[in-house]
Amino acid sequence: MQVSLPTRNAVANGADPLISLVGVSKRFPNGTLALDNVDLNIPRGQLLSLIGLSGSGKSTLMRHLNGLHRPTAGKVTVMGVEVSSASNRQLRGVRRNIGFVFQQFGLVGRATCLENVLTGALGRLSGPRYGVWSYPKKLRSEAFDHLERVGLVNQAYQRADTLSGGQMQRVAIARSLMQQPQIMLADEPVASLDPESSAQVLDLLLRVAVEEQMTVIVTLHQVELALGWATRIVGLRDGRVVLDRDATTLKQEDAMEVYQRVDKNLAQPSNIAQPSNIATEPAPLALREK
Numbered sequence: 001m002q003v004s005l006p007t008r009n010a011v012a013n014g015a016d017p018l019i020s021l022v023g024v025s026k027r028f029p030n031g032t033l034a035l036d037n038v039d040l041n042i043p044r045g046q047l048l049s050l051i052g053l054s055g056s057g058k059s060t061l062m063r064h065l066n067g068l069h070r071p072t073a074g075k076v077t078v079m080g081v082e083v084s085s086a087s088n089r090q091l092r093g094v095r096r097n098i099g100f101v102f103q104q105f106g107l108v109g110r111a112t113c114l115e116n117v118l119t120g121a122l123g124r125l126s127g128p129r130y131g132v133w134s135y136p137k138k139l140r141s142e143a144f145d146h147l148e149r150v151g152l153v154n155q156a157y158q159r160a161d162t163l164s165g166g167q168m169q170r171v172a173i174a175r176s177l178m179q180q181p182q183i184m185l186a187d188e189p190v191a192s193l194d195p196e197s198s199a200q201v202l203d204l205l206l207r208v209a210v211e212e213q214m215t216v217i218v219t220l221h222q223v224e225l226a227l228g229w230a231t232r233i234v235g236l237r238d239g240r241v242v243l244d245r246d247a248t249t250l251k252q253e254d255a256m257e258v259y260q261r262v263d264k265n266l267a268q269p270s271n272i273a274q275p276s277n278i279a280t281e282p283a284p285l286a287l288r289e290k
Contacts (some may be wrong), residue, residue, distance in 0.1 A: 013117035017041035017077075018183065018215050020121075021063060024084075025144065026060055028039040034060040036073070036239040044080040044182070045213040047206055049220050049230035049247070057239040058219040062185050065217070066098045067091040079182060091158055096123045099176030101186040109161030113152060113171050116160050120178025139178075146174035150204060168199025173204055186218040190225065198222075202229040223255045 021041040035057050037277055042048055042180050050058040063069040064076050066082045081094050099120075107116045121142070129135055135143075147153045150170040155163065156203040160171060164226040169189055176184055186205060190198035202218070206229055209216045220226045226247070233250055235243030235258030243258050 009227070016043075017141055018044045018079060020075075020077040021061075021064070022075045022077075024061075024064065026057075026069060027072045029141055034239050035064070038074070038239070038241055040234065040241065040244075041048045042215060042217070044215055045209060046232055047209040047216045047218070047230050048232045048234060049218050049226040050234050050236060051223060051226050051243075051255065052236035056235055056236040059187055060169060060184075060239075061236070062187055062217065062219065065183070066095050066100070073279060096179065097182045099179050099181035099184040101169070101172050101176055101184065101189045103188040103191050105165075105172045107160040107168055107175075109159065111160060112157050113147060113160055113163070113174075114140070114143055114156040115173055117146055117174045117178055120175035122189045123179060141214055143174070143178060146177045147171075149177070157287070164197070165193050169193065169197070169201050170204060172195060173201070173208070183215045183217070186216065188219050192222065198225060205229075223252060223259075227252060240250065278283070 010125060014183070017146075019040070020080065021038050021040040024035055024038040024040075025033070025065060027033050036111060038057075038061065040061075050061065052058055060069060064071060065078055071084050074084070075082060078094055079097060081090050083091065083094060086094065108119075112132065112230050115132050118129070118132065118139060121135070121139050122129065125135075125139075132140065144153060147156050150161075151175055152167060152170055152174070155167065160168060172189075175186075185206070190201050193201065202225060205216050208214055218226075218230065227250060230247045231244050233243060233255060234241060235255065237258055245254070245256065
């Protein structure tokens with residue numbers, strides 16, 4: 001059976017955006033303009049990749065979606081809540097529906113994989129938990145299901161710090177799924193992984209987006225990976241959106257223009273160091289398009 005994901009045109013075709021940024025700018029106290037008048041609509045179920053140089057605003061944009069940053073100007077709306085002006089109570093509600101996958105995994109190394117995954121359910125519980133058996137049986141069963149989904153059920157009682165980097169990242173994804181999120185944010189989730197592990201992690205994120213109709217936003221430096229696994233590519237340069245295209249129709253040379261900086265003295269684009277090339281198998285077309 002062929003499965004298709006929403007493209008950037010889904011909102012234009014009548015679907016309400018799950019995430020909306022209107023005229024969003026962010027200037028930090030030191031004067032740095034991290035985001036500059038960003039407009040972006042993201043529908044439910046889309047796998048979107050943010051690309052751009054370090055310092056282009058990718059991580060800052062992500063942190064606006066869960067309220068870790070407030071914009072200097074503009075409006076950020078997530079799941080119907082205006083995050084840019086939300087109360088602390090409203091922010092907690094939004095954050096319960098947003099999973100976050102970090103570059104450095106964020107696992108408790110001496111805890112088992114199962115216990116790490118169970119911590120993803122803490123927002124659904126009242127009071128602290130100490131050890132696997134302090135969680136309800138239903139949640140323990142759910143955690144096993146997520147470990148099986150990421151291919152690590154046999155490592156459930158293994159310490160997290162004995163796993164490979166790719167396995168750790170898959171445990172981190174399983175932990176995020178325990179939140180039952182509507183949105184998953186992944187900030188450079190494969191930056192420290194080898195090519196094979198990178199492909200496995202991104203394939204898992206793609207399948208989650210398809211099966212759960214979950215919106216997944218990933219920041220990547222590797223253009224090849226973004227083109228192979230995302231359904232939509234958004235490129236940032238100096239805090240501005242300079243590219244917004246359907247990944248299935250985007251050529252690599254067009255995407256690489258995001259990594260050019262204009263020399264203001266010469267008024268000519270000058271190439272700078274490009275992201276590392278990682279060869280991967282492209283995602284099955286059945287998952288990316290009809």
